[in-house]
Amino acid sequence: MTGNTPQSIIGKLWDSHHILTDEGESLMYVDVALAQENTLHAFTALDKSGRKARKPQQIFAFTDHYVPTTGRAKGPAGIPDAGIRNMVIDLQDMAAKFGVTLFGMAHEQQGIMHIVPPEQGIIQPGLFVIGNDSHTSTHGAFGCLAYGVGASEFAHVMATQTLWQRKPKAMRITIDGELGFGVSAKDLILALIAKIGVDGATGHAIEYAGSTIRKLGMEGRMTVCNMSIEAGGRVGLIAPDEKTYAYVEGRPYAPKGKAWEQALDGWRALASDDGAKFDREVALDAVQIAPTATWGITPEHALPITGVVPDPAAVKDDKKRAELETALDYMALRPGMALQDIKLDRVFIGSCTNARIEDLRAAAEVAKRGKAKITTWVVPGSMAVKRQAEVEGLDQVFIKAGFEWRDPGCSMCTAINGDYLQPGERCASTSNRNFRNRQGPGGRTHLVSPAMAAAAAIKGHLTDVRELIR
Amino acid sequence: MQAFTTLTAIAVPMHEANIDTNQLCPTRFNKVPRGPKYREILFYDSRFRPDGTPTEFMLNAAPYDQSGIIVADRNFGCGSSRETAVYALYEFGIRCVIAPSFGDIFAANCAKNGLLALTLPEEECAAIRRQLQDKPGTKVSVDLAAQTVTDVEGKVHSFEIHEVRKRCLLEGLDDIARTQQYAAKIEGFEKGYYKDRPWLTARA
Numbered sequence: 001m002t003g004n005t006p007q008s009i010i011g012k013l014w015d016s017h018h019i020l021t022d023e024g025e026s027l028m029y030v031d032v033a034l035a036q037e038n039t040l041h042a043f044t045a046l047d048k049s050g051r052k053a054r055k056p057q058q059i060f061a062f063t064d065h066y067v068p069t070t071g072r073a074k075g076p077a078g079i080p081d082a083g084i085r086n087m088v089i090d091l092q093d094m095a096a097k098f099g100v101t102l103f104g105m106a107h108e109q110q111g112i113m114h115i116v117p118p119e120q121g122i123i124q125p126g127l128f129v130i131g132n133d134s135h136t137s138t139h140g141a142f143g144c145l146a147y148g149v150g151a152s153e154f155a156h157v158m159a160t161q162t163l164w165q166r167k168p169k170a171m172r173i174t175i176d177g178e179l180g181f182g183v184s185a186k187d188l189i190l191a192l193i194a195k196i197g198v199d200g201a202t203g204h205a206i207e208y209a210g211s212t213i214r215k216l217g218m219e220g221r222m223t224v225c226n227m228s229i230e231a232g233g234r235v236g237l238i239a240p241d242e243k244t245y246a247y248v249e250g251r252p253y254a255p256k257g258k259a260w261e262q263a264l265d266g267w268r269a270l271a272s273d274d275g276a277k278f279d280r281e282v283a284l285d286a287v288q289i290a291p292t293a294t295w296g297i298t299p300e301h302a303l304p305i306t307g308v309v310p311d312p313a314a315v316k317d318d319k320k321r322a323e324l325e326t327a328l329d330y331m332a333l334r335p336g337m338a339l340q341d342i343k344l345d346r347v348f349i350g351s352c353t354n355a356r357i358e359d360l361r362a363a364a365e366v367a368k369r370g371k372a373k374i375t376t377w378v379v380p381g382s383m384a385v386k387r388q389a390e391v392e393g394l395d396q397v398f399i400k401a402g403f404e405w406r407d408p409g410c411s412m413c414t415a416i417n418g419d420y421l422q423p424g425e426r427c428a429s430t431s432n433r434n435f436r437n438r439q440g441p442g443g444r445t446h447l448v449s450p451a452m453a454a455a456a457a458i459k460g461h462l463t464d465v466r467e468l469i470r
Numbered sequence: 471m472q473a474f475t476t477l478t479a480i481a482v483p484m485h486e487a488n489i490d491t492n493q494l495c496p497t498r499f500n501k502v503p504r505g506p507k508y509r510e511i512l513f514y515d516s517r518f519r520p521d522g523t524p525t526e527f528m529l530n531a532a533p534y535d536q537s538g539i540i541v542a543d544r545n546f547g548c549g550s551s552r553e554t555a556v557y558a559l560y561e562f563g564i565r566c567v568i569a570p571s572f573g574d575i576f577a578a579n580c581a582k583n584g585l586l587a588l589t590l591p592e593e594e595c596a597a598i599r600r601q602l603q604d605k606p607g608t609k610v611s612v613d614l615a616a617q618t619v620t621d622v623e624g625k626v627h628s629f630e631i632h633e634v635r636k637r638c639l640l641e642g643l644d645d646i647a648r649t650q651q652y653a654a655k656i657e658g659f660e661k662g663y664y665k666d667r668p669w670l671t672a673r674a
């Protein structure tokens with residue numbers, strides 16, 4: 001404890017999990033660890049060294065990256081590609097061998113590793129969460145310190161329930177004001193990344209604060225925290241409040257009865273103290289944010305949908321110019337063309353950024369108003385989201401609009417399960433990365449919000465959703 | 471883990487910023503078990519056409535097919551946490567990447583696999599890349615103990631590195647063994663942690 005010095009939530013979470021310091025590195029206690037099929041590299045390494053999971057009940061494994069999003073009746077055995085099938089089966093076997101909880105392919109709560117744990121109440125305020133996936137930052141939305149780690153660090157966590165870390169610098173991003181009509185959490189985070197850059201938060205843990213953030217529901221907060229890594233921040237979090245507690249309450253892993261009351265007392269003390277010091281402060285005015293789309297090959301290549309593709313010739317800095325040229329070349333776009341004139345081949349609504357129920361509601365609201373001109377997929381983030389959407393009739397809205405309604409998984413966000421773009425195909429996607437080849441070799445990605453994606457589906461090109469829903 | 475002490479190797483300049491881990495190891499190869507096959511996987515989509523024939527990409531031909539060092543631009547290794555990106559570099563023979571900044575997770579992954587992700591200021595990286603451009607195939611030297619890089623023209627650049635990362639690399643130390651020395655402290659911490667947070671005991 002630091003006595004009366006005001007502390008940020010980042011500092012509080014850090015201190016409460018800090019075991020010891022060795023040569024300037026901190027050994028941190030890990031509450032929850034999240035694995036996916038690619039974590040097999042960690043399981044295998046651990047297995048080879050003859051080590052066990054120290055606290056298997058605090059480790060959760062998910063089949064999401066490799067599972068097919070259609071034709072799943074036969075379970076893992078029915079996956080046609082042997083390489084993909086083995087990833088799913090091998091993870092299930094390893095989970096059993098190490099005694100960790102598995103949300104496998106046939107589980108009724110199956111889904112993406114950043115969507116299921118909050119649904120299950122596994123994620124609660126105040127935890128140190130690590131995941132073998134860079135978008136583990138998603139869980140910061142609950143007031144957790146949530147880090148993505150590689151396979152070696154994951155193996156270390158499994159063996160010791162701890163992680164060596166150096167304390168990140170603290171950065172506060174304050175967003176105030178009302179989000180405009182048709183503007184969502186996704187637009188907010190894209191606009192923020194465009195402002196601070198893809199390495200704008202490198203080495204920092206971000207606290208998102210301000211009235212705009214407070215107004216967002218938990219789904220929107222998760223969308224924002226999810227993409228912290230696209231701004232270079234390994235951690236992005238939001239102090240818990242009544243919305244957070246209401247979301248967690250009653251979920252399977254949430255504390256109950258007296259424990260719930262004790263938890264609330266603990267969680268209420270987490271928010272940054274008045275006067276807490278941050279190494280960096282950034283402010284953003286929510287009113288300025290428009291529905292946004294990316295035109296290039298990094299998430300910072302984002303502009304309001306009313307904008308035009310930038311012209312490298314107008315850029316003085318040689319390096320910046322070369323970067324723009326590379327991007328335009330890959331994306332096959334002309335400088336100066338209106339973003340809204342960019343014709344599309346596909347639309348993907350899904351991923352841990354935007355496949356929660358609120359996202360699907362926003363997309364359905366737009367889908368109601370027309371029919372898809374191009375192949376459009378909706379891939380819910382989890383079985384729970386899928387069931388909820390079906391209860392609300394959203395699946396029928398999508399199907400009537402000619403959108404495909406599929407089973408949960410990462411799908412075309414990372415194009416690893418057999419769902420991918422053909423070379424040269426152009427896709428409006430609600431996922432988080434528009435890197436070259438991300439959605440399949442030669443595929444071109446435009447990142448947008450769920451509502452913007454549905455609007456693009458109806459028009460066949462990038463479009464301003466505000467004109468459709470006005 | 472293999473130790474890293476000194477290295478003198480052919481260095482390949484990569485001028486582009488933001489080279490992400492998906493370029494280093496395209497997603498579909500993540501399922502390949504760790505091993506020599508990763509030599510071919512490194513930058514696969516840049517090195518091979520869809521029909522599998524090699525492209526003109528630098529790493530496909532001499533002298534750069536023998537590279538041991540990459541000199542890059544900012545934000546190298548950003549994106550996905552996949553450690554396969556590091557396996558691919560390693561199997562190709564790359565032991566050191568020099569750049570103005572790195573993706574955080576990538577830098578950590580490097581350290582766990584005996585690779586040195588070394589930071590030099592932007593202008594110094596650019597200068598070394600220019601030298602390499604002028605004299606392709608020349609060697610650059612790195613001395614971890616001394617924390618220096620000697621460039622093509624013999625100029626010495628000092629770099630900063632965290633003490634622990636340095637020691638682990640120099641000694642090839644396994645992290646888990648290091649931590650297990652503190653088993654008693656971890657257990658002690660845990661007791662206090664759960665005592666203060668009774669609502670968490672159900673999961674511990």
Ligand code: SF4
Pocket residue numbers: 064065112113114133135351352353409410413414431432
């Ligand atoms: S949906 Fe995409 S970003 Fe999210 S965990 Fe899956 S692959 Fe990663």
